[in-house]
Amino acid sequence: DQQVKQNSPSLSVQEGRISILNCDYTNSMFDYFLWYKKYPAEGPTFLISISSIKDKNEDGRFTVFLNKSAKHLSLHIVPSQPGDSAVYFCAASGGDSSYKLIFGSGTRLLVRP
Amino acid sequence: KAGVTQTPRYLIKTRGQQVTLSCSPISGHRSVSWYQQTPGQGLQFLFEYFSETQRNKGNFPGRFSGRQFSNSRSEMNVSTLELGDSALYLCASSFTGTSRIQYFGAGTRLSVL
Numbered sequence A: 001d002q003q004v005k006q007n008s009p010s011l012s013v014q015e016g017r018i019s020i021l022n023c024d025y026t027n028s029m030f031d032y033f034l035w036y037k038k039y040p041a042e043g044p045t046f047l048i049s050i051s052s053i054k055d056k057n058e059d060g061r062f063t064v065f066l067n068k069s070a071k072h073l074s075l076h077i078v079p080s081q082p083g084d085s086a087v088y089f090c091a092a093s094g095g096d097s098s099y100k101l102i103f104g105s106g107t108r109l110l111v112r113p
Numbered sequence B: 001k002a003g004v005t006q007t008p009r010y011l012i013k014t015r016g017q018q019v020t021l022s023c024s025p026i027s028g029h030r031s032v033s034w035y036q037q038t039p040g041q042g043l044q045f046l047f048e049y050f051s052e053t054q055r056n057k058g059n060f061p062g063r064f065s066g067r068q069f070s071n072s073r074s075e076m077n078v079s080t081l082e083l084g085d086s087a088l089y090l091c092a093s094s095f096t097g098t099s100r101i102q103y104f105g106a107g108t109r110l111s112v113l
Helices: none
Strands: A010-014 A019-025 A032-038 A045-051 A056-059 A062-067 A072-077 A086-093 A107-112 B005-007 B010-013 B019-024 B031-038 B042-050 B053-057 B064-068 B074-078 B087-094 B108-112
Touching: A010 A019, A019 A032, A019 A086, A019 A107, A032 A062, A045 A056, A045 A062, A045 A072, A072 A086, B005 B087, B010 B019, B019 B087, B019 B108, B031 B074, B042 B064, B042 B074, B053 B064, B074 B087
Parallel strands: A010 A107, B010 B108
Antiparallel strands: A019 A072, A032 A045, A032 A086, A056 A062, A062 A072, A086 A107, B005 B019, B019 B074, B031 B042, B031 B087, B042 B053, B064 B074, B087 B108
């Protein structure tokens, strides 16, 4: 049973435009959500997180939105840059999973120059 | 500040052997988690240690075990290796026992022949 889902395996956007990556979850006990970026042969790099008491969190070009009623979160990257090309994972924790991260399957983002 | 360090970076073993992987967390971090990444199953939680105690364990067979030392360094052991154990093994550390943000190392790529 996949508790965290990223339904788009890949996304391609033009440099300078907005990239929107989506993530859905099923466990209502999740109360903390994170986004990681991963390059090949490297470990995931933490990007941004959000607690369930908020619906938005910004850090520079990255903004995460949380819609608790829909059990949906999204990561917006504006403007997108070629260096943003990587695999993006969303992760969740909470309930009896407070000390572990449950990951989605990832979305490969390609930013075209 | 040094990041999470995992050694070795690459390992080749044969079926039936055992292997030990090592992880040094970020200085001051006391929680260490281990994850397995495979193309088919994605990133899956193995176990988490805090102050030398295992607090959480994922759904992996008993062949997978770990420990944490008093300096917060951690080791993961896999006994009686199977072909399906070929994967990227990632270690992550977090600052306190309640911090939800985990910082990952580059991983150990294990190939079982």
